[in-house]
Amino acid sequence: TYGCSDYTTADKTGSSKTEPQAELTKVIAVGSQWYGHIPTFVGIEKGFFKEAGFDLEWRFIGKSMDRLNAISSGEAQFASLGEIAMLSAMAHGNKRFYWVGNQDIAPGFEGLVGGPGIKTFADLKGKKIGFPFGSSVDITGRTLLKANGLVPGRDVELVNLEVGDVPAVLRAGNVDAALIWEPGFSQLKAVEGMTVLGMDTDTDIYKKFHTMTGPDVLILGKKWTDNDPARAKRFLTAYFKAIDFVKNNPEKTAEIVQGKYVQQDLELLTKNLKRFKWLGAADQAKVMTESGIYGQADYVTEILKNDIKAIPEKPDFRKWVNLEVIPSGSN
Amino acid sequence: MKNKKNFELWQVAVIGSVGLIVFLTVWEGAVRSGLIDAFFLPPPSAVLKRMIQLSTGTDAVLLRDIRVSAVRVLVGFALSALVGVPAGLLMGISPTMRAFFNPVISIIRPLPALSWIPLSMLWLGIGEEQKYAIVFMGCFASVLVYTTDATMRVDPLLSLAARNLGAKRLQVIRHVILPGALPNILSGLKVVLAIAWTCVISAEMVGANVGLGFRIWTAKEWSDTGQVLVGMISISITVLLLDILFRLVERALLPWQKHGVHR
Amino acid sequence: MKNKKNFELWQVAVIGSVGLIVFLTVWEGAVRSGLIDAFFLPPPSAVLKRMIQLSTGTDAVLLRDIRVSAVRVLVGFALSALVGVPAGLLMGISPTMRAFFNPVISIIRPLPALSWIPLSMLWLGIGEEQKYAIVFMGCFASVLVYTTDATMRVDPLLSLAARNLGAKRLQVIRHVILPGALPNILSGLKVVLAIAWTCVISAEMVGANVGLGFRIWTAKEWSDTGQVLVGMISISITVLLLDILFRLVERALLPWQKHGVHR
Amino acid sequence: MTETLIKIQNVSMTFETRKGRVEAVSDFSLDIERGEFVCIVGAAGCGKSTLLNMLAGFVQPTGGSISLDGDIIKSVEPRCGIIFQNYALMPWMTVLDNVSFGPRLKYISKKERHAAARLWIEKVGLKGFEDAYPGELSGGMQQRVALSRALANEPDVLLCDEPFAALDAMTRQLMQEELVRIQRDTGKTVLFITHSIDEALLLSDRVVVMSARPGRVKAVYKNDLPHPRKMEVQISERFLELKREVWDLVQEEVMRSIRERA
Amino acid sequence: MTETLIKIQNVSMTFETRKGRVEAVSDFSLDIERGEFVCIVGAAGCGKSTLLNMLAGFVQPTGGSISLDGDIIKSVEPRCGIIFQNYALMPWMTVLDNVSFGPRLKYISKKERHAAARLWIEKVGLKGFEDAYPGELSGGMQQRVALSRALANEPDVLLCDEPFAALDAMTRQLMQEELVRIQRDTGKTVLFITHSIDEALLLSDRVVVMSARPGRVKAVYKNDLPHPRKMEVQISERFLELKREVWDLVQEEVMRSIRERA
Numbered sequence A: 001t002y003g004c005s006d007y008t009t010a011d012k013t014g015s016s017k018t019e020p021q022a023e024l025t026k027v028i029a030v031g032s033q034w035y036g037h038i039p040t041f042v043g044i045e046k047g048f049f050k051e052a053g054f055d056l057e058w059r060f061i062g063k064s065m066d067r068l069n070a071i072s073s074g075e076a077q078f079a080s081l082g083e084i085a086m087l088s089a090m091a092h093g094n095k096r097f098y099w100v101g102n103q104d105i106a107p108g109f110e111g112l113v114g115g116p117g118i119k120t121f122a123d124l125k126g127k128k129i130g131f132p133f134g135s136s137v138d139i140t141g142r143t144l145l146k147a148n149g150l151v152p153g154r155d156v157e158l159v160n161l162e163v164g165d166v167p168a169v170l171r172a173g174n175v176d177a178a179l180i181w182e183p184g185f186s187q188l189k190a191v192e193g194m195t196v197l198g199m200d201t202d203t204d205i206y207k208k209f210h211t212m213t214g215p216d217v218l219i220l221g222k223k224w225t226d227n228d229p230a231r232a233k234r235f236l237t238a239y240f241k242a243i244d245f246v247k248n249n250p251e252k253t254a255e256i257v258q259g260k261y262v263q264q265d266l267e268l269l270t271k272n273l274k275r276f277k278w279l280g281a282a283d284q285a286k287v288m289t290e291s292g293i294y295g296q297a298d299y300v301t302e303i304l305k306n307d308i309k310a311i312p313e314k315p316d317f318r319k320w321v322n323l324e325v326i327p328s329g330s331n
Numbered sequence B, C: 001m002k003n004k005k006n007f008e009l010w011q012v013a014v015i016g017s018v019g020l021i022v023f024l025t026v027w028e029g030a031v032r033s034g035l036i037d038a039f040f041l042p043p044p045s046a047v048l049k050r051m052i053q054l055s056t057g058t059d060a061v062l063l064r065d066i067r068v069s070a071v072r073v074l075v076g077f078a079l080s081a082l083v084g085v086p087a088g089l090l091m092g093i094s095p096t097m098r099a100f101f102n103p104v105i106s107i108i109r110p111l112p113a114l115s116w117i118p119l120s121m122l123w124l125g126i127g128e129e130q131k132y133a134i135v136f137m138g139c140f141a142s143v144l145v146y147t148t149d150a151t152m153r154v155d156p157l158l159s160l161a162a163r164n165l166g167a168k169r170l171q172v173i174r175h176v177i178l179p180g181a182l183p184n185i186l187s188g189l190k191v192v193l194a195i196a197w198t199c200v201i202s203a204e205m206v207g208a209n210v211g212l213g214f215r216i217w218t219a220k221e222w223s224d225t226g227q228v229l230v231g232m233i234s235i236s237i238t239v240l241l242l243d244i245l246f247r248l249v250e251r252a253l254l255p256w257q258k259h260g261v262h263r
Numbered sequence D, E: 001m002t003e004t005l006i007k008i009q010n011v012s013m014t015f016e017t018r019k020g021r022v023e024a025v026s027d028f029s030l031d032i033e034r035g036e037f038v039c040i041v042g043a044a045g046c047g048k049s050t051l052l053n054m055l056a057g058f059v060q061p062t063g064g065s066i067s068l069d070g071d072i073i074k075s076v077e078p079r080c081g082i083i084f085q086n087y088a089l090m091p092w093m094t095v096l097d098n099v100s101f102g103p104r105l106k107y108i109s110k111k112e113r114h115a116a117a118r119l120w121i122e123k124v125g126l127k128g129f130e131d132a133y134p135g136e137l138s139g140g141m142q143q144r145v146a147l148s149r150a151l152a153n154e155p156d157v158l159l160c161d162e163p164f165a166a167l168d169a170m171t172r173q174l175m176q177e178e179l180v181r182i183q184r185d186t187g188k189t190v191l192f193i194t195h196s197i198d199e200a201l202l203l204s205d206r207v208v209v210m211s212a213r214p215g216r217v218k219a220v221y222k223n224d225l226p227h228p229r230k231m232e233v234q235i236s237e238r239f240l241e242l243k244r245e246v247w248d249l250v251q252e253e254v255m256r257s258i259r260e261r262a
């Protein structure tokens, strides 16, 4: 079950620290089954956080905005989440978190899947498309539809779904097509009669920036960070250590998280992880720049404000960025 | 004999308005003074502004949300009344029926509408039927229990009197049990109608693209706290309006009852 | 004078058991005969098996879920009673208070516990406090209204009698209003306790990793319909047990009331 | 006046309760003539209401039999109209609907039954209140409605279970006079239960004193006071003599039942 | 017996209601002596209860004044103990707790107040029922508890608002005898409201007849019937003479109030 992390293995395998457990700093991280959280799982299982003096508790929260809210309330300290939710929260005035990095730019793991009988965008006319509103696939879906001349509300009907419900709902035929990311995406692709109509790699955003629609962002609680920036840096150091492990050992990683954290076939998971593009500590200096992800974020806020009208104004997201706590990448 | 002040209706209205104004002013003040972060709790003025935005202009989504949710509530509620009232009457009249069905009912009754989401999606998908079903399951057992209760409370003396005047079993039910239970059935239904609203908010969590519940859930995804509050306040207002409507129905159906002006 | 059969307690128990058995048999039969796909509705036998699995062995999660949910219910409920009962008494006693707070209360009261999820997460995160807060918000206004009602229903003649015997204002409240309102307050609290359970299921939708609500939601993600049903039945059983417990408390607190053996 | 209408023969009634058997009425025998006004007095709980319920056919005696006009009463008997202490009017029916309720149950046309009801309503002095609901009337007025409802159903017998006990002394006096007037007009047979010996003496042709539980006939008094029984009669020697005799008997039974309960 | 305890002087009471002003009592004057037993009779709604409420200090007269032992009654007056028709016992208190409730409010020790209460309970014949709850008692027994509760609070005056109207005729008779006995034993001053002229004549030293609303003193009768007022007295010429006179007056007022309402 989620959240029942087993620290005893970590203790046996690689803890070099000698302090008793009582001195560990309690940190709560929140996340879901999405690949972007895998470094956290690995950090827990391999004992990286414990080595750095953190007792990391992981809790399942399916939606990005829920994770961000958990951090804003002070309850949780660390999360990876979708850029879309972060930008939207910024636009609505949430100032209680820092954007401290971007651990993966992994396009090609989400897309629009058509059910039986839906082979092309033209087939979608008059049909129902389900996906979790407010997530990255919201943007992916809308840009793809726009590019193919379909107007939501007129040509197609959009339905809000819970992340975990998407595969089942499409398979049951309750919607005609669905948008979803991994591991649900592979799950659907594998079903007979399903057709991938489009992916995030087919969007303007990808063409312009070579990123997924809503790349993963790393978030730290503002108060927690400000209270002890050194601690935050120590924490991220451990995190990026995990990233490096994941990057360099996709097979081992898959074995560690499969079944316990990610419910996906080991082979498929391994294959996907080999494809997945991770960004380490050293990459951050490149990514967190105007020429890096900022331009992409500017472009997305434009879409959010003008096309979807989900945000009242474009937030100056740069004010939320805190690069002080990113460890200087060594490897 | 009463030692209680008894306010006139207008006095109640004035004091109540003052209460409301104080509440809103404190809220607005707390946000403006910076005591509360506007992101965490937008002030009433901002909520009002958002409410106007959402209910005017090219796509006045709010009114459509209210309408759609209201239809879902009313259909699910009406279905539960259609099944629950006759079944409740039967259980109220027959001790055997009552003893027979009570355990099953008491298992179904405590289940929150929310807990029916998984099964209802499996059985009915994500269309309107599923929304109706969730409201229905959230209401049905309560309607049944309220009706059973109302039926059992009908003064047995009245049944005796009717039988003494020559009423047969069915006539007693038609002329005594039914009208005698009606006031309590109606007040039960009034309570259930409010429950139905809480159910529709559950139902609209998944597989919806319109409705007050949907409005709140998407607003949450977009971190639009103002819109969350607009959704909540719309629920309150709609429930209050429906309640007034229901009272009028009650008055029309029960002309023989004294209806207090205010409690 | 009564023309109704009045069953003995054991007769009610026997008939009720037969009802339950018929219900379960029909369900089991419908699945076994293939009328219903076991994936859509696992038979009672399968649910029972799953229930045993979940409550025995190395990690008996079910009992832990029940315990955690029960604690959340009880804390939230106790808080709402702690605030709602005194406030309700005050509103019951003072018409001014009543007129003042009524509008605000009637806005808060219809709001489903579920609709507090967005705000509560924003304010309190995903810890226990947030769960308590959702239960609290789902219960508080109801406790308040039930208590106000109970207070207003105390026979004013009793207050007069006490004042005639020399009771001062506070003595009237302490010796007449409070004990006089207690029976109705308790039956109000009993209703609210059931509401509290529906709230905790809402609260455990997000940011929980243990609890009956969590059990149902994860089971849904895994398409484990059997476990969904185990969760639902566990809610029913727990609520029923708590209800019995509550009745015992009632009996102890109200020795002067006649408590019916069965309704 | 010598035709026997009701024949109560060795009637007894035993209830099975959780706490054991309760013998409410035991070996009760009484003949009532057509047109007679019989009052029954007795201690609280001595079985008066039980007797009435048997006459109305709501319950069957566990022993003996009751016959009305030669037919043994085996089920609910609409020929015996009841008037209860608490009126038992349908609160949701207007006065007119209440009074015409009996005929309605027999599917008599609205026009016909309303016309008949109006007559009765007038006879009990409620003209103008046809469209009022019972809740809008005083106790005395409600009792009048109950009386006219029973009469509109054209029963042979009126069974009255302490019908005036809930009224205040003055209203009660007025109702007593009305009932006597109507009974004399219509010649109905009346069986009237009361706790008040004054009332029994003012109304009845015969007074039956019941023993404490199990109720039996303890004594029967022929009430030969002249009509109308206004104040003059109530001061008469005979009235006071009867009152004292009945009182002494009832008192004895009350004491006995109190002793037995303690 | 000539010391005036209660002085009611030109008292009037007007209620402001939604439908306008209601004059309940108007220009009512009466002196009551210490140890006297005064009964008040009058048509329904003539203002009897209102008068009693003013004596208890629950409401203040809108005109005139009421004084007790020389002090004007300005607020709730525990020296005037009330006995209500519906007993008004605390259902959650045992008989003993109900009877010792008044002393408890004065913080008298448990031992002391229980001892005193037991005496009163015994005096009204309820020994053995100390631990019963009111709901477990019959109406007559509850009324005895109410009586002893009032007495245990040691009031100077007993105000009784139709205390026996809810009891059956026989229980009522017993309670009347008990009340007279206790009043004679303790020498309490009693103001007793009733609808029953028989009751008034059996109990009182004086009978006050009130006019229809607004209530005024219509007539006062000195009741010189000898004690004890058993059956013999009730047959006497004087009893019947008084009864008829009072009856005629009350009847007149009832008729007037009915006419005015219609």
Ligand SMILES: Nc1ncnc2c1ncn2[C@@H]1O[C@H](COP(=O)(O)OP(=O)(O)OP(=O)(O)O)[C@@H](O)[C@H]1O
Binding pocket: C001, C002, D015, D016, D017, D022, D023, D024, D042, D043, D044, D045, D046, D047, D048, D049, D050, D051, D213
């Ligand atoms: N359905 C019943 N089951 C058990 N016992 C009953 C039932 N009906 C009446 N009794 C008992 O039979 C006895 C006679 O009751 P009944 O009501 O006939 O007395 P009553 O003379 O009408 O009394 P009251 O003067 O109080 O009206 C009582 O002891 C009562 O408890």
Ligand SMILES: Nc1ncnc2c1ncn2[C@@H]1O[C@H](COP(=O)(O)OP(=O)(O)OP(=O)(O)O)[C@@H](O)[C@H]1O
Binding pocket: B001, B002, E015, E016, E017, E022, E023, E024, E042, E043, E044, E045, E046, E047, E048, E049, E050, E051, E213
């Ligand atoms: N608080 C009040 N507000 C308005 N009117 C009142 C109030 N109390 C009493 N009245 C009116 O004053 C009149 C006298 O009432 P009161 O209760 O004193 O009469 P009563 O003689 O005790 O009647 P009853 O015989 O029915 O007990 C009635 O018309 C009543 O409606």
Ligand SMILES: [Mg+2]
Binding pocket: D048, D049, D050, D161
């Ligand atoms: Mg009876």
Ligand SMILES: [Mg+2]
Binding pocket: E048, E049, E050, E161
């Ligand atoms: Mg009165």
